[in-house]
Amino acid sequence: MRLRVTQNQKKYDLSFMPVTQLAGTNVAVKSFIIDSLCKHFSSDKYKEYEECYIDNITLDGEVPGRKQWESTRITNKEDLVNALLLGKTSIVTKCIKQYVTGFDCQNELLKIDEILLHVFDEINKAIFRDKKIELQYSQEDLFSMIQKTDIKTTEGYDLHTLDTGKLLDLFFDIIEKQQLLIPEKRLYVFENIDHIITSTKYHKVIERCLNLSEKFNVWFVFTVSLRNYIYFNSSVITGINVINENIFTFPEYERILSFVMDNYPSEKEWKEEELNDAIRSTVHSIGVNNSIVQPQYDVILKLINESLGIKNMWDKMPTMPEIQYLIGKNLV
Missing domain, CATH: 3.40.50 (Rossmann fold)
Known part of the structure; x- marks a missing residue:
């Protein structure tokens, strides 16, 4: 599309x-x-x-x-936490609302509804007997009660205590549940x-x-x-x-592989994972006008890292055709 x-x-x-x-x-x-x-x-x-x-x-x-x-x-x-908490438009709220209005939950809700009606009736008799006011309850109030509850971890902790990765896992679990409901x-x-x-x-x-x-x-x-x-x-x-x-916009994989194989400055047989790694390392620079390759930056990076006791090394030493291509000169 x-x-x-x-x-x-x-x-x-x-x-x-x-x-x-x-x-x-x-x-x-x-x-x-x-x-x-x-x-x-x-x-x-x-x-x-x-x-x-x-x-x-x-x-x-x-x-x-x-x-x-x-x-x-x-x-x-x-945003992830809010999507998992109970709120007017949260995904969890939509799932719960759909479930409680479904057939599977109706019998249990009717039992709770009858109990609450009885409780409210007893309160009115005890507190408001012969008065012109009463404590009122309707079935719609039941879902409001559910909405006012808290969603926490099974250990009772706030969702903010979970790391972002775990929140994402829960978020996708709820997405799947919502699609089913x-x-x-x-x-x-x-x-x-x-x-x-x-x-x-x-x-x-x-x-x-x-x-x-x-x-x-x-x-x-x-x-x-x-x-x-x-x-x-x-x-x-x-x-x-x-x-x-x-x-x-990337074309089909075969076209990218063919383009690299046909135009690479030295003869090289590219493996799929090797090409994938190369793209992952450079993709964000594609389409940048006058992009500058600055080996001085890599030298400074190596100097600082070595002062910290950190070693830098070539993943693979560049060949002369690769170096010549990067500096824009043709081999004689």
């Missing part, structure tokens, strides 16, 4: 897949794209100063309906997730989302900009967009 986001006279064309990664260091453009998606797929009215977001996105050339997706935006740990089309946007979890955890998160998107009609968007924070393999490559001065 092709996504186009319009900002005044500028048009940003991207690939939009069930798991989409927005890489690169152009934070302003990435933020505008995320704002546009979340604003469009929300029930909020546009404010006067938000006219630039009105119908400024298209999917495969068509402006999608605002209710096509139910969107959730996660920007930090607090209320199977609708949903979009989850994780902004700057590389600032709150490790790169190893990020890769596990993408794998979890790939699994969820295969089972349910759920879509995920991630923005990342730090080194090694990209999930790169043949199954997700076409969902990677690098946003810098230019926007680069």
Whole structure:
């Protein structure tokens, strides 16, 4: 699916897949794209100063309906906690409300309802007998009571005590439960997730989302900009967009491999994992105008690290053709 986001006279064309990664260091453009998606797929009215977001996105050339997706935006740990606590719009609240209104829970709720009616009746007889007032109760109050309870860890601790990785695991568990209870089309946007979890955890998160998107009609968007924070393999490559001065969308894996093999300055047989590592290390610099390769920086890094007793070494020594290519000279 092709996504186009319009900002005044500028048009940003991207690939939009069930798991989409927005890489690169152009934070302003990435933020505008995320704002546009979340604003469009929300029930909020546009404010006067938000006219630039009105119908400024298209999917495969068509402006999608605002209710096509139910969107959730996660920007930090607090957003994860709020999604797991009981609140008006939290995912957990929606799941509980759906469950308590379902057939499986009705018998138990009716029993509680009868008990509460009896309790309220006894209170009124004891406190308000022959008075013109009474303590009133309706069945709707029962769900309000549930909403006023607290969600904590099984050990009784506040959810804030959990690390972000564990909160993400719980969040995805609830997403799966919600899809089973209320199977609708949903979009989850994780902004700057590389600032709150490790790169190893990020890769596990993408794998979890790939699994969820295969089972349910759920879509995920991630923005990342730090080194090694990209999930790169043949199954997700076409969902990677690098946003810098230019926007680069990865084609199919075979085309990338063929391009590298045909144009690499020295003869080399690339293994898949080796190419994946190379892309992960450099992806955020793709599309940067006048990008500068500065070996002096690596020298300074090595000097400082050695003063700390930390050793640096080449992963693989560069060949002369590679060095000549980087400095822009042809071999004689």
